[in-house]
Amino acid sequence: MTHKQIIEETLDGTVLFNVPFPKNIAHLKEMSPIILKHPYHVEYLHSYGQDSPWFAGLANKKLLGTECPKCGYKHTTPKLSCMRCGAETEWKELPPEGKVHSFTVCHYGAEEFLKETPFILAMIEFEGWNTLLLSRLVGLDPQQANLKWVGTKVKPKFRRNSKFKPTDVWFVPA
Amino acid sequence: MSQSAKDVYVVSAGVSKFAKARPDKTFQAIVKEAVDYTVKDVGLEYPKFLELVDGSVASYFSDHFTRQLMAGIMAQDYLSLCPKPSHRVEGGGATGGICFQEAYKNIASGDMDICLAYGFETMSHVETWKGNEFIALASDINFDYPVGGFYSGYYAMMVVRHMMEFGTTVEQMAHVSVKNHNNAFHNSYAQKRQRLTIKDVRNSPMVAWPLTRLDICVMSDGAAACLLTSEEGLNKLEKASGKKYPRVKVRAIGRGTDAMRMSDRPHQSFEDFYKYNAMANEQDGDSKKYYKELWAKHFKYPGIHSFRAGRMASKMAYENGGIKDPLKEINFVELHDAYTSSEIQTYEDMGLCKYGEGGSFAASGKTFVPGVEYGLKLESQPVCPVNPSGGLIACGHPVGATGLMQAAFALWQLQGAIGKHFGDATLQLNNPKIGAIHSHAGTGTYVTVSLMERI
Numbered sequence: 001m002t003h004k005q006i007i008e009e010t011l012d013g014t015v016l017f018n019v020p021f022p023k024n025i026a027h028l029k030e031m032s033p034i035i036l037k038h039p040y041h042v043e044y045l046h047s048y049g050q051d052s053p054w055f056a057g058l059a060n061k062k063l064l065g066t067e068c069p070k071c072g073y074k075h076t077t078p079k080l081s082c083m084r085c086g087a088e089t090e091w092k093e094l095p096p097e098g099k100v101h102s103f104t105v106c107h108y109g110a111e112e113f114l115k116e117t118p119f120i121l122a123m124i125e126f127e128g129w130n131t132l133l134l135s136r137l138v139g140l141d142p143q144q145a146n147l148k149w150v151g152t153k154v155k156p157k158f159r160r161n162s163k164f165k166p167t168d169v170w171f172v173p174a
Numbered sequence: 175m176s177q178s179a180k181d182v183y184v185v186s187a188g189v190s191k192f193a194k195a196r197p198d199k200t201f202q203a204i205v206k207e208a209v210d211y212t213v214k215d216v217g218l219e220y221p222k223f224l225e226l227v228d229g230s231v232a233s234y235f236s237d238h239f240t241r242q243l244m245a246g247i248m249a250q251d252y253l254s255l256c257p258k259p260s261h262r263v264e265g266g267g268a269t270g271g272i273c274f275q276e277a278y279k280n281i282a283s284g285d286m287d288i289c290l291a292y293g294f295e296t297m298s299h300v301e302t303w304k305g306n307e308f309i310a311l312a313s314d315i316n317f318d319y320p321v322g323g324f325y326s327g328y329y330a331m332m333v334v335r336h337m338m339e340f341g342t343t344v345e346q347m348a349h350v351s352v353k354n355h356n357n358a359f360h361n362s363y364a365q366k367r368q369r370l371t372i373k374d375v376r377n378s379p380m381v382a383w384p385l386t387r388l389d390i391c392v393m394s395d396g397a398a399a400c401l402l403t404s405e406e407g408l409n410k411l412e413k414a415s416g417k418k419y420p421r422v423k424v425r426a427i428g429r430g431t432d433a434m435r436m437s438d439r440p441h442q443s444f445e446d447f448y449k450y451n452a453m454a455n456e457q458d459g460d461s462k463k464y465y466k467e468l469w470a471k472h473f474k475y476p477g478i479h480s481f482r483a484g485r486m487a488s489k490m491a492y493e494n495g496g497i498k499d500p501l502k503e504i505n506f507v508e509l510h511d512a513y514t515s516s517e518i519q520t521y522e523d524m525g526l527c528k529y530g531e532g533g534s535f536a537a538s539g540k541t542f543v544p545g546v547e548y549g550l551k552l553e554s555q556p557v558c559p560v561n562p563s564g565g566l567i568a569c570g571h572p573v574g575a576t577g578l579m580q581a582a583f584a585l586w587q588l589q590g591a592i593g594k595h596f597g598d599a600t601l602q603l604n605n606p607k608i609g610a611i612h613s614h615a616g617t618g619t620y621v622t623v624s625l626m627e628r629i
Contacts, residue, residue, distance in 0.1 A: 011301070033197045040241060051316050077317050077437040084440075102338070102478060104330035105383040106322060110307035113322045121327050123335075123437060123478060132437035132478070134321050145383040150338050165320045 013037060048164075050080040053091055058169050059162035063094045065129060074129040083131075094126050094133075097174050100152045101125040101132055105142045118142040124154060124171055136170040179282040182424040183408050184626060185401045187582030188212035192365045192396035192570030195298035201240060201397070202252035205294045208399040208575075209253055212290070216401065217415035220254075226410055227401075228286035229259035233273030233293030234574035235266060238308040240296060249292065259286075266312050267512060269293065270398070270577020271613020271622035275427050277402045278624070287407035291581075294397035295572035305393050312616045314435050326390055326513070328436060328617050330382035333515035335479040337384075342518060342533035344384050348375035349537040349550065350514035351388050351567060356548050358564025360600040363579075365394055365570035371549060375514075389514040394570030398578035400585070420589045425608065425625040426495030430486030432476070436617050439482070441474030451475065451485050453492065453525045455499045464528060475529070481516075481618030484523030491610070491623040492525070500525045501540075501558050504625070505606035506587060508580035510614035511565040520612060524623070526558060543601055562587065562601050577613035577622070584609040588628040 022028060048055055057064040066075045066089035068082035075082075075089060082089050103122040108114070122137040138157070140149060154171040162168050188211025190196075190204050199207075213223045230253075232246035242248070246262035265272045270293045277291035297305050310323030336342045352372060358364035375388040402424070403411060412418060433439055442450075444466060456465070476482040488500070497503050507524065511517035518532035527535040535541070539552025541560035563569060563583040566576060586595050587606050593599030606628070613622045 033199075035197055038241070046315075048316055075438070077435055079438065083433065083438060102331040102335040104327045104334060104385075105380075106324050106327045106330075107380050107382065108306070109303075109322060109324040109327065110310045111301070111303035112307055113324065114303055116322070119322055121322050121324075121331060123331055130441065131439070134318055134435070134437050136321060147334065147337060150334065166317050167321055 011037060051078060054078050055164045055168070058158060059164065061158040063156050063169060064091050065094050066090060067092045074131070076124075076126055076129045076131045076133045094129065097153055097155050098124040098126040098133075098171070100137065100150055100154060103137055103145075103149055105145045122154075122171065134166075136167060137172075138170050139172040180284055180404050182278050182281040183403050183405070184422045184424060184581065184585050185403050185408060185411060185419050186212050186215040187400040187578070187585050188215065188398065189363050189575075189579050189582050190397045191363055192394040192572055192575075192579075194365065194392070194394065196296065196395035197298070201234075201245060201294050201296045202249050204296070204395065205249045205292050205397040205399070206252055208397040209290065209292055212399045212401050216411055216419075217417040218411070222414055224254055226414060227255070227258065227288045227290055229280065230255055230290040230292060231273050231276045231280065232260060232262045233269045233291065233578065234262065234295055235264060235269045236295070236308055236573065238311070239299055239305070241299070249294065253292070255290070265620040266615030267510060267571075267573055268577065268613040268615035268620040268622050269574045270579070271611065271624065272429075272577070272620065273574075274400060274577055274581050274611070274613075274624055275429065275622055277400070278424050278427055281402050281404050281407070284404075287404045287410065289402050290399060291402065291578055292397065292399040293574035293576075293578045295574045296395045297393040297572060298395050302393060317437075318435055324382065325616065326382040326385055329513045329515055330385045332436070332478050332519070332617065333384070333513070335477060336515065336519060336532075339473060339477075339479050340530040340533060344376060345372055346533035346537045347389055347514040347518060348372040350511065350517045351375045352548055352550060353542055354511060354561050354565040354567045355388075356546055357543055357562055357601060358568030360546070360596065360598045361564050361569065362597050364564045364568050365392065366568045368568070369549075385513060385515065391512045391566040391571040394572040396570060396572035396575045396579075398575040398582055400578050400581045421629045422585055422588045423627050423629055425627040426491045427625070428487040428490030428492070428494060428623045430483035430490070430621050432481065432483040432618050434616070434619055436478050439476055439478055441477050443474075444469040447475045451482065451489070453485075453489050455525055456528070461528065468530060479519070480529060481519055481523050481614070481621060483618045483621040484520055484612070484614060484623075487612070487621040487623040488524045491625050495625045497625070500610075501527070504558055504608050504610050506559045506562055506584075506603055507610045507612065508561060508563060508584050509565070509610075509612035510576070511561055511567050512571060512614070514567065516614065517560065517565070520614070521560070523621075524610070524612065526560075543603070545600060559603060562603060577611070580611040580613065581624070581626075584611050584626050588626055
């Protein structure tokens with residue numbers, strides 16, 4: 001009886017200093033391609049610019065949006081230029097409670113977030129506000145995903161030690 | 175579209191076989207494969223082509239995948255096209271569609287008589303998870319990416335809302351996967367040639383609820399190219415090759431946009447929908463009554479369930495091209511099915527059915543290819559096959575090449591040359607006159623629709 005074994009492929013390798021080479025260079029086109037591993041790491045000095053007060057808000061347990069003083073359009077995810085009329089908007093606190101507008105459970109993802117799977121992403125709506133907010137939804141079982149989650153009343157929770165990332169806030173059922 | 179625009183013809187095209195990885199060649203050499211095929215199909219020797227071509231447009235999405243800036247000029251010089259004019263275009267998943275339209279504009283404006291559009295992506299240079307990360311960087315890096323950037327997750331949230339608004343089901347979505355994979359079974363260029371069932375799609379691993387691995391396209395290495403000409407350019411090529419080409423014209427183009435952040439998409443009233451977004455075939459009393467009832471149930475447009483950019487691109491192309499009833503007048507569509515759900519959403523944006531009918535339309539049989547075995551009981555005969563080639567889901571999605579691959583497959587359909595190029599004529603539709611190609615970027619930010627017509 002054979003036992004099926006899967007050997008995992010990884011990007012580990014061996015440092016190689018030489019490769020075989022044909023005596024007759026007419027055979028060069030038959031060679032396999034040389035493939036190298038090449039690391040790439042960058043430190044960016046990223047500015048949140050005009051969005052900065054939103055992150056300062058999270059550090060102080062306040063969830064902010066922006067409102068247009070000219071046309072009244074309310075941006076749940078802040079935008080300092082009104083999406084409807086182009087006027088400069090003003091900062092304003094969001095209501096203390098919202099509702100799940102839509103959601104998904106991510107079982108895979110980008111490399112940076114793979115270790116956190118499965119996690120729930122949700123779009124949150126707030127009464128009287130025109131747009132939505134993307135956030136993590138916590139406190140529901142990711143294995144029990146179903147459409148009834150839409151409409152769930154939720155409230156924000158804030159990280160005590162702020163990391164100045166949008167994940168400083170997440171939502172739980174209210 | 176300007177009234178003074180010149181007629182633009184699509185003469186030939188080429189596609190490199192899309193594969194998970196092509197370590198045997200660099201991106202320039204993969205582009206050369208597609209261009210060599212294009213030139214050969216025109217019936218010209220390469221030096222003669224170089225003498226006649228006026229310039230080019232290059233298409234690739236991400237500098238991260240190549241870890242090479244200015245890759246466009248490196249393709250241009252590998253193709254021996256220097257010092258002729260060229261530029262690179264980039265617009266996420268719609269990069270290829272934008273490239274096709276920029277080449278069109280080069281001709282329509284009278285700037286060139288013969289223009290080569292070429293595009294590529296080599297996505298295998300990083301692992302899939304890193305690739306997902308690069309793609310997710312095409313979402314707002316202040317507010318969206320750090321929350322758990324993952325495109326499949328974004329589209330999943332969009333379709334969850336579609337399910338809530340309209341009752342769309344996962345089985346209806348799976349019909350799209352079965353259709354496109356079974357079509358690709360007859361397309362030698364496709365990366366995934368599989369005969370699937372609804373059960374296979376639903377039983378494959380969950381990626382982002384409710385989308386499974388078989389609801390989602392894969393990453394690819396590949397290239398595609400397309401040759402566009404004016405009437406004069408066409409005559410020059412025919413004189414040089416001694417051949418007579420089937421006349422395939424670009425009938426009209428359209429393009430639309432929407433906000434990068436899904437959260438910023440507007441939620442418009444019935445009145446605004448009719449003022450800005452409704453199409454010619456939605457102006458009758460029955461349609462207005464249908465939509466009035468939708469809005470009575472607190473429906474808003476586009477929200478996150480519909481792609482306003484896709485609607486505006488279609489509306490513009492139809493208005494420019496004199497299309498009143500797309501389902502009846504367009505004979506087939508190659509559209510951007512990065513997800514089964516986005517194919518369903520796009521049926522509605524393109525006016526093949528009304529908003530809300532996409533799910534039942536997907537499972538009706540109207541978008542299937544006559545003569546292909548699907549193993550499904552379908553209530554309707556095919557009316558307007560969608561993704562007869564197999565689409566992105568089965569052919570692969572090397573981003574910068576994808577929109578040009580669609581142009582190639584649409585051209586071959588209109589030329590009646592599917593059998594010649596695929597080595598299997600099963601997917602050749604019966605005498606199609608008008609085809610639409612639709613290219614779409616991240617959650618519906620840039621969308622292009624181009625109409626091609628055999629005359």
